Amino acid sequence: MTTPSIKSLQIGMHWFPERAGGLDRMYYSLIGALPGAGVQVRGVVAGSPRVAADTNGAIQGFGPAAQSLPMRLMAARRALRRELQTQRPDVISSHFALYTFPGLDVMRGIPQVSHFQGPWADESHVEGADSFGQRAKRYLEQTVYARSSRLIVLSDAFGKILTARYGIAPERIRVVPGCVNVDQFNLPLTQNEARLKLQLPLGRPIVLAVRRLVRRMGLEDLIDAVKVVKRRAPDVLLLIAGKGRLEGELQARIDEAGLTDNVKLLGFVPDQHLATLYRAATISVVPTVALEGFGLITVESLASGTPVLVTPVGGLPEAVAGLSQDLVLPSTGADAIADGLAQALDGSLKLPDADACRAYARANFDNPVIAQRVATVYGEAIAAGSLH
Template sequence: MEWLPESPGSGVGRVYHGLIRHLPGEGVGVSGLVTGSPQVSASGAPVQAFAAPDASLPRRLWRLRSAVRSRTAEHRPDVVAAHFALYTLPYLDLLDDIPLVIHFHGPWARESDAEGDSALVVRLKGCVERIAYRRAHRCIVLSEAFKSRLVHTYGVPANRVRVVPGGVNVDRFDVALSPADARTRLGWPPDRPTLLAVRRLVRRVGLGTLVDAMQHVRARVPDALLLVAGKGPLADELRTRIRHHDLDDHVRLLGFVPDEELPVAYRAADLSVVPTQSLEGFGLVAAESLAAGTPPLVTPVGGLPEVVRDLSPDLVMESASTTALQEHLVAALNGSLSLPGGAECRDFAAAYYDWPVVAQRVRAVYEEVL
């Protein structure tokens, strides 16, 4: 769908970029197709842009089909790995006996419904998804929660689905800064209990609920500060909510934080918060926070608990409600919860989510279809 250096922020883009970089280290030759500018091919990565991201949909689909036809004619791949159902459909008839593995990053139709698209659009997207996923020889999902959805919503046989979590470059997030030094670098207040939420500003991720919860948190922890990193269509609505609750000194929207600054931002926070309300297949931001040594508190939605509960069940909130968020945040900030320290978080991330570990597991799935 995109090439991370040109369009940062998407979880799909992060996973795709990570696999392109790390699969060769596990003995897998890769050749990628993405939407992007002509400069994608000059980036040094084995990736080519088949169309501009803002090209019309028919043009993107036709250019993708032409690119796949050309590639497979020049050199027959052992496996075709797809990361978006819509960009799988145009070339299904060209694959013949080439095995297809689809990486399922989320229920496209359900996400569309959650953001208010029309019933017709939602149905069309669901149809595209079912055609693509049922054609795949294997599907790779980020969590058991998404495996269940793929099986029960899309009718994919369970024996074709494999769970492989998202990956993080643990060394990059393990910055050589203390939390105090990180706050100084970012210009954050040095002595306030600080929460960080790194999220796209859309409805399903629960930032409105988190802002509501901060009313109670402020009453119990008067200096508490929530910083929200991200951009999206709900920015104005969230600003209005913050003003309505008189939380201007306790909740700040940082806007988009560049990818290179995220490790420092995680390190600067006392805790990160992932307040998702629906449709969270994994929660890459929770794994990134662990890699930076900052405990993430997550709602029990989708695959989020799977990311952290083997490290500490106290990292999982009781529910995604405002009450559950506010009580859990207060308990975490006042020390009532026994949360893992920085070294424990980093060690856990290195063992389960470091890219070489994840790439090796992905290679094993590709080998199954050969």
């Protein structure tokens, strides 16, 4: 029996090939996989006309993300209205509250699902936004979530935030982790072959962190941890891939600690090199200090066959605990990270091998697996919607 087709309208933030970010990558992966789970996809994002060209018109870019906010909101509303006039979907799927909010009136009567990928207002506050901006974002999120009959969260940890901070009843919340294209990260390369390809040293233990360079990511703690690890493993090399406003501050921290030979900021690493970089690493680490719903990089690393150590923050433990509890550090902070890394590198911490990492990623987070779970939630929302 074939699954009946659900017509969905997917509201995203940016188009991943144009602007790289965790939410955008997740949206991009999901809309590629949903048709295989019986969900037809149309969508709107902030982006250029190339988006429509890339997707045979399925996803429309309503204008550049660099436009002023009022212009973007008006453009989002026009795009949503146009989509709804072209074809009435069975379900509207919101991945980003900001671009969903302007169309709430024209979407009335259509079942709505929100993909909650983090408390936007709180994240902005942690990263230094003013309190008025934070209040406006909170109001906007609250309004969009209130209209959703189902909300998909990436982890139990974020389900609790939705209930505590936004007053969403637990029975409307469904946990579906993020998805990754396992095949894209499962390269037929050995660790040394990956290192040769990227011109990285063959003999050194390499620790990798793929993160935006912003405050809540714990990169300061990670750099301080390497200072400690260096005493036990003098040739340790930490590679930090990503860009962000802390770049200058982090580089100064590296210089002051005398770690210029042990810590390198790589800047933005394009997607086509990312899988090779994960493969080249001895171990990955996610040192987050606050607000981590899932940590897609954990799964990307595992899909590449590279084990990953995580701090016990938000949804990070849930992402790896099914593989090995030893991958979860006892606490945040430089000391716990240093202990975990030193034990991982000297072999006293038993790490899962490459095959175990890949098999776990494929069974639990591969695009088709997650798309099927999302499709089930859409079906629930449609059934709930038809009861009213």
